[in-house]
Amino acid sequence: MSSLLEVSGVFVSFDGFKAINNLSFSIDTGEMRAIIGPNGAGKTTFMDIVTGKTRPDEGKVVWGSDNVSLLKMSESQIARAGVGRKFQRPTVFEDQSVRENLAMALRNKRSPFSVLMYRKTHQDAARIDDLAEEIGLTADLKRRSGDLSHGQKQWLEIGMLLAQDPQLLLIDEPAAGMTVAERDHTTEILKQAAKTRAVVVVEHDMDFVRKLDCKVTVLHEGSVLAEGSLDHVTQNQDVIDVYLGR
Amino acid sequence: MLRALILFATILWPIGLSAQTTDLQTLLKENRSAVEKASRKTVDVVLAAMIDAGLPEVPVFLEKWRDKDVWQRKEDGLFFFTKTEDKKTYQLIDVSTGNVVGEADKKALKNLKPNSGVRGVIATALVQFQLMDPSLSRRMEGIRSIERDPEAAHLEPLRGSIDGEDNPDLKARKVRLERLLTLRFDEDDAARITAIEGFKGDLGIDARAALNPILATKTIAIAGEVNTALNVAETLVPGKDISIDAAYELLVSTDLAPSAVTKADIKMALTANIVDGQIAGVNVGTLGSDAAREEAYIKLAAMGIVSPLVSKVDIDAALSSHTFLSVFSEPSKTVTNAAIETLGSINTAVGINQTADLFLDGLSLASIYFLAAIGLAITFGVMGVINMAHGEFIMMGAYTGYVVQLFVPDYTLSIILALPLAFGVTFAAGVAMERLVIRYLYHRPLETLLATFGISIALQQIAKNIFGTQARPLTSPGWLDGALVINDVVSISYIRIAIFILALIFLAVLLYILNKTRLGLEVRAVTQNPRMAASMGINPDKINMLTFGLGSGIAGIAGVAIGLYAKVTSELGADYIVQSFMTVVVGGVGNIWGTLLGASMIGFLQKGIEFLNPSNTLAAQTYMILFIILFIQFRPKGIIALKGRATEA
Amino acid sequence: MERSFFARSPSVLIFISMLALFTLLVTVLSEGMGGEVISTSMVKTLGKTLCLCLVAIAMDLVWGYCGILSLGHFAFFGLGGYMIGMWLMYARTEIIVAASLANTELPPTPQEIKDAIGTQIFGVVGGSDFPMIWAFADSLALQLLFVVAVPGLLALIFGWLAFRSRVTGVYLSILTQAMTLALALHLFQNDSGLRGNNGLSGLQNIPGAQDIPQSVLSVWFLWASAFALGLGYILSAWVVSGKFGSVVRGIRDDEARVRFLGYHVESYKLVVFTLTAVIAAIAGALYYPQAGIINPAEIAPIASIYLAVWVAIGGRGRIYGAVIGAAFVSLLSTWFTGGQAPNIDLGFYEVRWTDWWLVLLGLSFVVVTLLAPKGIGGMFDRLVRK
Known part of the structure; x- marks a missing residue:
């Protein structure tokens, strides 16, 4: 099995509203996947489940080659196990510099005591420089991240994800509110990232998904409606019904 | 003797009335010497004769006689009564x-002074x-005096x-009192037991007061065989049921053992x-420990200067050679058993009723908490604004009530x-x-907390500056005084009932406002999505202002209610x-029902803990x-938690 | 690779030198050292102020940096005071009792001494037996350990319970306030074993130092307080300067994000909460021997709120802000409530500051929150940047 993440038979409901309804699919190691779907299809809830923010009512979420269940782990444990998540709105620590943001995300020991005793090393400094170059923020390392532009914040957040060195990247609407040039840059960063790890992108924008050029999963009302290449799913009658209205 | 006599007389009473042959003066004359030199032994005869005669003037005479x-x-x-000229x-x-029949010089008269x-x-x-x-109030007074101070002699x-009593209430009272006297004083054990058993489950304090003396015990120590005639409640084991010291003290007090020599005795x-500088040859300076002191004392004892030390071995021996008993003063085992059983059933009934009373107490405390918190539930729960000055709004309400009473005396x-x-x-x-x-601080809850806290200190101090530090009265109307008494155990004051009703009204009105009115709809809309609400033509500023005003206004009304039963001070809130x-x-934020549940839980819980530890309300609050x-x-x-996306916003 | 901590943090050096200068100046001018300019009671006030600055630093660390508005840190401060107070009171009473029993005809037994001490200490609450919690009151070393251990343990347990159930924001504030109230109510009871609302008194008399006048002792305590404040400042500055500080500030700004970075947020909060509780307790243990008396009213929730007020006025999220706030507000408060401030006669009404100071404080607090959320320290920063 080369499956990295396997979600099977998952149900979640909020006060009677079924947000996820028998959701099952899997992501392979090193795969790039786009998840699309109309509002309320359960895309964000799916991410919440994988990252441990929401507990499903039933179902299994199995992770990695050792087949461990993510459902018994806390958010921070899941993150340390190798799942990185980028939120819809850019969430960087605005009060701190770009370097500090990246340093915090670097893959190091996370316990309070070892962080308290942490001394910067040459490798870490070099890694931060590499990451900054990758996301195009080399010149801005000392800037307060709150002063960055919207697009730069998105990249910084992706950079922080890369710094965590996760095996799976979950990315929620990375292109929202970006200029065309910024989008292209974002596409580049994501494609680059997908060379070494699995990347799951939740997106509304079909053009952006087309540029990613990867397998697409369509969610509707909490379960998988169709799966395959973008051209394949856009010709699927169910998908057309959902998107264009019955 | 007297009892039988009075019984006899009572039976004869109607006959006595009709057979009115002599007058009182004659009767007194016949018993002249017994009246003049009345003694406990001889007076019975005179009294019997007087009662026999059945004269209506006898009670008056007896009272005057008693009062010298x-x-x-x-x-x-x-014999005459007198009036001082x-x-x-x-x-x-x-x-x-x-009638006045003449005059006499004081020297010609002799005052009867019965002992x-x-x-x-x-x-x-x-x-x-x-x-x-014939007078109801006199009969009532008679009953009251017996209830106050019952004696065996009252029974007959x-x-x-009872039979002659025509007032039904008083008759019931007499019947009850008769039972209470029977169970204590009747000579026939069977009659007592019947009376005792009749009080099973009775809640009256008088029943418990009559039963408890039957079960009074005293602790005694006995050497050797236990007398089987004793009505033993319990055999006491020294060190377990009775402390070693107390047991030995008992032996000493009944001269069954020599007094123990305490550390203080040794020291003295x-x-x-x-x-x-020496005691029995021992240097005083070395006596800094109990062991050394004891040793020196033993030496003194050996010299015959002091009484010998009673050692622990002696004490143990003395204790083991005696039996310690807790004995009923009441000799009859069957009577004490019946009393124990009846008291047990009474205690069960009292327990059930106490629970009911506790429930009422809890309910009224819950109402008070509900009143105090409901305004907060609106500002904090619905709007998410934390208002530390809420308590001061309660205080302002209470002071408003006080000021109104200064001008309106009714x-x-x-x-x-x-x-x-x-x-x-x-x-x-x-x-x-x-x-x-507050409007500048929406979405900065911690800062709202601090700013409103600043307002809270300022308001509190201003109230102190205006009204002083001493408590001001807020007097409730007369018709709220007193309590609704259900039985001897369960009662609730009218003021608490009023607060409970006020809380219910609040609940109903608020539910109505929030669920059925335009304002409520707009409030909920603004709470859930202010931007969307604004685009629908609702002015969130206005709604926030009104909601906050409503929450604060309710605090003011709560302040009047709370001020009625607590003293009004600047620290009230x-x-x-x-x-x-x-x-x-x-209770769970954002839900009026939640506040109700929260108030109920806290109110009942606090009363419950206070009940378990009644001496210490501070500890109850702590727990x-x-x-x-x-x-x-x-x-x-909280108890009622909102689920789903709304809570994560 | 990395420059030294002090090189990176020049403000620490500035603060330490100013603190040292201040302490020296006060010492030289103090009554105890023959300066005759600063009275003993003023030296004590200044020493106490230094302790308040230390607890304010703790508050700033937990609130300004970690975002936990704790309304319980003054309770830890008070607990620290109680712990040292137990030893001070026991040891001093022991000396008094020993002196009074020295003249009896028989030398006293150990039990008699203990009973006499118990009667002396607990007579006011109608007892003479030592409660369990006084078992180690005769040992300075153990009570000093308790100064740190008892509040630390309380903070650890409370924090563990609160953080693991993800209570945050105002809820957490209310919960800490409830903890403080429960503690104060407990101590108000006569059978709490700590003399109920009488509290512990006579703490200014240091056992074994009876012959040293208060004027000199006050200077000693000033030095001890200054030393503790200096250490606390360095420790706090060090904690918040590195990556740990970065994570902690991250938790303040976006807790969930830090969690998704793989940090166990709860243990960070617990470390900060407990560490600051211990700092607060040490400050309290230095404060109360200078104040001379501690009672449960000191622990009441309001005291912890004032602590938050100081830090807010001084400026959150900057350590010197906390120091400025605590020193400024507490000294001003002493001045106003002490009756030294001139009253203002409006003709129809005389504004007495003893009555109106709290109103002014309360309102100025509102003004600071609204207009200068970064406090005095924030204005300071702006000046420095220009």
């Missing part, structure tokens, strides 16, 4: 008719007359008076026997005026606060603020808060 108001004319030995001359009043024993007998005989008196006259004896009218006025004052204060401070927050948090802290661990979002 009867005089005897020395020359002919006739001047210091020397007395008017004579006939004992039967009450206390005789007076007691007369008083008991009088009870009979009181119980049969009481029994005799040693101090008294210091000779040249308490009913003043309370009716104070309620809307308090709402108005605090509504205005709330709106002002929202406009000036501060006393409720933590509990109010707890109520809202425990309550600890419980709440733990509760929040398990239900961080």
Whole structure:
């Protein structure tokens, strides 16, 4: 099995509203996947489940080659196990510099005591420089991240994800509110990232998904409606019904 | 003797009335010597004769006699009541008719001064007359005096008076009292047991008061065989049921063992026997420990100067050679058993009723917490604004009530005026606060907390500067005084009922406003999505202002209610603020039903803990808060938690 | 690779030198050292102020940096005071009792001494037996350990319970306030074993130092307080300067994000909460021997709120802000409530500051929150940047 993440038979409901309804699919190691779907299809809830923010009512979420269940782990444990998540709105620590943001995300020991005793090393400094170059923020390392532009914040957040060195990247609407040039840059960063790890992108924008050029999963009302290449799913009658209205 | 006599007389009473042959003066004359030199032994005969005669003037005479108001004319030995003319001359009043029949010099008269024993007998005989008196109030007084101070001698006259009683209430009272006296004083054990068993499950305090003396015990120590005639309640094991010291003390007090020598005794004896810095040859300086002191004492004892030390071995031996018993003063085992059983059933009934009473207490405390917290539930729960000055709004309401009462002396009218006025004052204060401070701090809850706290200290101090530090009264109208008494255990004061009703009204009105009115709809809309609400033409600023005013205004009304039963001080609100927050948090934020549940839980819990540890209300509060802290661990979002996306926003 | 901590944090050096200068100046001018300019009571006030600055630093660390508005840190402060107070009171009473029993005809037994001490200490609450919690009151070393251990343990347990159930924001504030109230109510009871509302008194008399006048002792305590404040400042500055500080500030700004970075947020909060509780307790243990008396009213929730007020006025999220706030507000408060401030006669009404100071404080607090959320320290920062 080369499956990295396997979600099977998952149900979640909020006060009677079924947000996820028998959701099952899997992501392979090193795969790039786009998840699309109309509002309320359960895309964000799916991410919440994988990252441990929401507990499903039933179902299994199995992770990695050792087949461990993510459902018994806390958010921070899941993150340390190798799942990185980028939120819809850019969430960087605005009060701190770009370097500090990246340093915090670097893959190091996370316990309070070892962080308290942490001394910067040459490798870490070099890694931060590499990451900054990758996301195009080399010149801005000392800037307060709150002063960055919207697009730069998105990249910084992706950079922080890369710094965590996760095996799976979950990315929620990375292109929202970006200029065309910024989008292209974002596409580049994501494609680059997908060379070494699995990347799951939740997106509304079909053009952006087309540029990613990867397998697409369509969610509707909490379960998988169709799966395959973008051209394949856009010709699927169910998908057309959902998107264009019955 | 007397009892039988009175019983006899009672039976004969109607006959006595009809067979009125002699007059009182004649009767007294016949028994002249017994009246003159009345003693406990001889007075019975006179009393019997008087009762026999059945004369209506007898009770009056007996009272006067008891009160030392009867005089005897020395020359002919006739008896009179008197009225003082001047210091020397007395008017004579006939004992039967009450008419003035002459005058006499004080020297010609002799005052009858019965001794206390005789007076007691007369008083008991009088009870009979009181119980049969035509005047209801006199009969009532007779019953009351027996209830206050029951005696065996009262039993017969009481029994005799029941049949003739025509007032049903008083008759019931007499019947009950007769049972109570029977169970204590009747000579027949079977009758007592029947009476005792009749009180099973009775809630009256009088029943418990009558039963408890039957079970009075005393502790005794016995050497050797236990007398089987003793009605033993329990055999006591020293060190377990009775402390070693107490057991030994008992032996000493009954001369069954020599007194123990305490450390203080040793010290005193040693101090008294210091000779040249030495005691029995031991240097005083070395006596800094109990062991050394004991040794020196033993030496003194050996010299015969002090009584010998009673060692622990001695004490143990003395204790083991005696049996310690807890013995009923009541000799009859069957009676004590019946009393134990009946008291047990009474205690069960009392327990059930106490639970009911506790429930009422809890309900009223819950109402108070609900009133104090409901305004907060709106500002904190619905708007998400934390208002530390909420307690001060409660205080402002209470002071408004006080000020109104300064101008309107009629308490009913003043309370009716104070309620809307308090709402108005605090509504205005709330709106002002929202406009000036809070609206700049939406979405910065911690800073709202601090800013409103600043307002809270300022308001508190201003109130102190205006009204002073001493408590001001807020008097409730007369019709709210007193309590609704259901039985001897369960009662609730009217003021608490009023607060409970007020809380219900609040609940209903708020539910109505939030669920059925346009304002409520707009409030909910603004709470859930202010931007969307604004685009629908709702002015969120106005809604926030009104909601905050409403929450504050309710605090003002709550202040009047709370002020009615607590003293109005500048710290009145501060006393409720933590509990109010707890109520809202425990209940679940954003839900009026949650606040109701939270208030109920905290109210009942606090009363429950106070019941378990009645001596210490501080400890009760401490445990309550600890419980709440733990509760929040398990239900961080309160009893009624909103689920789903809304809570994560 | 990395420059030294002090090189990176020049403000620490500035603060330490100013603190040292201040302490020296006060010492030289003090009554105890023959300066005759600063009275003993003023030296004590200044020493106490230094302790308040230390607890304010703790508050700033937990609130300004970690975002936990704790309304319980003054309770830890008070607990620290109680712990040292137990030893001070026991040891001093022991000396008094020993002196009074020295003249009796028989030398006293150990039990008699203990009973006499118990009667002396607990007579006011109608007892003479030592409660369990006084078992180690005769040992300075153990009570010093308790100064740190008892509040630390309380903070650890409370924090563990609160953080693991993800209670945050105002809820957490209310919960800490409830904890403080429960503690104060407990101590108000006569059978709490700590003399109910009488509290512990006579703490200014240091056992074993009876012959040293208060004027000199006050200077010693000033030095001890200054030393503790200096150490606390360095420790706090060090904690918040590195990556740990970065994570902690991250938790303040966006807790969930830090969690998704793989940090166990709860243990960070617990470390900060407990560490600051211990700092607060040490400050309290230095404060109360200078104040001379501690009672449960000191622990009441309001005291912890004032602590938050100081830090807010001084400026959150900057350590010197906390120091400025605590020193400024507490000294001003002493001045106003002490009756030294001139009253203002409006003709129809005389504004007495003893009555109106709290109103002024409350309102100025509102003004600071609204207009200068970064406090005095924030204005300071702006000046420095220009």
